Amino acid sequence: MNVKIKISTYIKDKTDGETQAEVTGHNVGECIEALIRQYPGLKGEILDDRGMILLRWMIYINNESISSSDELSHPVKEGDVIEFLPVVAGG
Secondary structure: OEEEEEOOOOOHHHHOOOOEEEEEOOEHHHHHHHHHHHOHHHOOOOEOOOOOEOOOEEEEEOOEEOOHHHOOOOEOOOOOEEEEEEOOOOO
């Protein structure tokens, strides 16, 4: 499946300033792996060393938040848009 990934301004310095990428995958995990292959500088920026989503990110598909329990295995379909938004804490 061809999927678009919106690249957060927080990590676009690792993608030569690109703010969007097109990748192929059947689930979020495959899409992230494809993105990291395209932009090796993203290694360690989205996934931890065990291959899990870093806690600093919330993942959205087509502007809808997906459950943290199945983020990586969450299926995607042709034309979906994945977006990583930073978790914001305040006080």
